[in-house]
Amino acid sequence: MESVVGWAEMPVAEWFDPGAAMQDPYPQFERLRELGPVAYVPAVDRVFLTRHEVISDAERRPEIFSSQSESNLTMVRALGSRPMLRKDDPGHAEERAAINPTLRPKAVKGLWSPRFAQNVERWIDHLLEIGPQEADLNRDFAAPVASQNLIDLLGFPQDVSVDAMARWSTSYIAGIGNLLDDPEIWRRCEESQTEVDALLDDLLPQLRRTPNGSITSHLLDVGLPEESVRANVHLTISGGMNEPQHMITNLVWALSNHPDQRTAVLSGDVAWGDAFEETARWQSPIGMIPREVVRDAEFHGFHLSSGTNVGLLLASANRDGVVFVDPDRFDVRRTARGHLAFGSGVHMCAGRWAAKAAIADHSLPMLYSRIPGLDLDLSREIVWNGWVFRGITSLPVTW
Ligand code: HEM
Numbered sequence: 001m002e003s004v005v006g007w008a009e010m011p012v013a014e015w016f017d018p019g020a021a022m023q024d025p026y027p028q029f030e031r032l033r034e035l036g037p038v039a040y041v042p043a044v045d046r047v048f049l050t051r052h053e054v055i056s057d058a059e060r061r062p063e064i065f066s067s068q069s070e071s072n073l074t075m076v077r078a079l080g081s082r083p084m085l086r087k088d089d090p091g092h093a094e095e096r097a098a099i100n101p102t103l104r105p106k107a108v109k110g111l112w113s114p115r116f117a118q119n120v121e122r123w124i125d126h127l128l129e130i131g132p133q134e135a136d137l138n139r140d141f142a143a144p145v146a147s148q149n150l151i152d153l154l155g156f157p158q159d160v161s162v163d164a165m166a167r168w169s170t171s172y173i174a175g176i177g178n179l180l181d182d183p184e185i186w187r188r189c190e191e192s193q194t195e196v197d198a199l200l201d202d203l204l205p206q207l208r209r210t211p212n213g214s215i216t217s218h219l220l221d222v223g224l225p226e227e228s229v230r231a232n233v234h235l236t237i238s239g240g241m242n243e244p245q246h247m248i249t250n251l252v253w254a255l256s257n258h259p260d261q262r263t264a265v266l267s268g269d270v271a272w273g274d275a276f277e278e279t280a281r282w283q284s285p286i287g288m289i290p291r292e293v294v295r296d297a298e299f300h301g302f303h304l305s306s307g308t309n310v311g312l313l314l315a316s317a318n319r320d321g322v323v324f325v326d327p328d329r330f331d332v333r334r335t336a337r338g339h340l341a342f343g344s345g346v347h348m349c350a351g352r353w354a355a356k357a358a359i360a361d362h363s364l365p366m367l368y369s370r371i372p373g374l375d376l377d378l379s380r381e382i383v384w385n386g387w388v389f390r391g392i393t394s395l396p397v398t399w
Helices: 018-023 026-035 052-059 074-079 091-103 105-130 137-153 162-176 183-209 215-221 226-256 259-266 272-282 352-370
Strands: 038-041 046-049 288-293 297-299 302-304 309-313 383-385 391-394
Touching: 026 038, 046 052, 052 297, 052 309, 074 162, 074 183, 074 226, 091 105, 091 215, 091 226, 105 137, 105 352, 137 162, 137 226, 137 352, 137 391, 162 183, 162 226, 183 215, 183 226, 215 226, 226 259, 226 272, 226 352, 226 391, 259 272, 272 352
Parallel strands: 046 309
Antiparallel strands: 038 046, 288 309, 297 302, 383 391
16 A cells, blocks of 8 residues: 555545535544645545645646646546646646636726626526525526626627536536546536537637637637647536636625625725635635646655545645634635635636636625625525535525
């Protein structure tokens, strides 16, 4: 065993229970940080990096912690081929450079913000139609608005439904996390790939003739092979909806549970952008990201063997008391710079400015301005789920 992961020299968290983590991962993350910066976790056969310092360091050393994994292939299978997120530089950099121009702050402000504003208005109308007895903020607002924003960002035709986009995204996310090889999950991924590929069969020739500034259009513009274009469209579908959706509900949930902080934000004392960053730190939508050790290495006093599967616990780093004072406390005034909710290093989230604009400039301010009494409906059940990808799957609200 030592030759596989070198775990004889490192702490072993034989108590880590992925089932319990689905309900609330934070108590186990705290125990892991106390155990050490690095720990082997038999339940998922992975070495976890648990603290902010070691995770940031690993992201600076892709020559050891590779994304071009040959054994972590669930993402490649879920999406039908290998996207930029499962490549190292220089292959990754070429694909990433294609989409950066349309996702930088200037493009987000000029091109996408007006669309986000329209989408938010439209889905607040829908929420108001559902009414304060029945409304579920996840189902009736966060999911469709995140879905419509992504339809626009990808340059997909406007007759693509928000439900279809949500279904594709959910099936890909389930596939990426399908470590237990559930055949039904693979079936749903393949169905989604077929539907998206049929759509791209029509769309790609149109965008070649008439570029439209979208992510898909930019991937084509730089002359990438069509397989890479498709892989990265599937990747963007998987990551571009689920996390923004969760950030919207997490923010409303966090502010409702801290009414004094909600007042500070609504009165303008604290910027929406700061509330967004603190929520991303405190309830991170992506809890863990995978890497593979590709050469034997000494790392912070531990031996890691080539071939070891590693999990970088972003959500745990974001509760590290060495970096964040009183880390379990939600505090919109702390200006939570340095959190790792969007990753770090070369794969740091390409869509972070778009997500922040959509949520902190539009979704949340407009929600509270059009529905000033918006609050949780505690007579109905709130459901949280997941620890690798974590969010609220049902958030009953009233006003
Ligand atoms: C609040 C919302 C979001 C969160 C928390 C989030 C989080 C992340 C994280 C942690 C990574 C790094 C994964 C890794 O290194 O293994 C990532 C990468 C990525 N994200 Fe996001 N994301 C969000 C929104 C978006 C949106 C809206 C888009 C697209 C419009 C997007 C597109 C991407 C892409 C393409 C990558 C891969 C970048 C690369 O490999 O260089 N994300 N995201």
